[in-house]
Amino acid sequence: xxxxxxxxLAHTLANALDDQKSLAFYLTCAKKxxxxxxxxxxxxxxxxxxxxxxxxxxRLFTNIVTKSVFNTHDHTWD
Numbered sequence: 001x002x003x004x005x006x007x008x009l010a011h012t013l014a015n016a017l018d019d020q021k022s023l024a025f026y027l028t029c030a031k032k033x034x035x036x037x038x039x040x041x042x043x044x045x046x047x048x049x050x051x052x053x054x055x056x057x058x059r060l061f062t063n064i065v066t067k068s069v070f071n072t073h074d075h076t077w078d
Contacts (some may be wrong), residue, residue, distance in 0.1 A: 005030075016033075022062075
């Protein structure tokens with residue numbers, strides 16, 4: 001089950017990236033990753049110039065998040 005904060009964060013991500021169809025993915029992210037990491041990644045992706053984004057901002061966000069240090073077995077951030 002998701003907390004109200006996780007649901008709010010997931011909706012924020014989906015709305016900012018204009019990707020409501022992937023809300024389930026953003027809910028998973030909100031539960032799995034630190035809020036500060038997700039928001040800083042969102043800010044980074046949203047502020048890139050259009051010519052720097054080859055696909056969509058949502059796909060770029062997904063790529064950055066899924067390849068982050070939080071998905072390795074190196075838990076040095078703990």
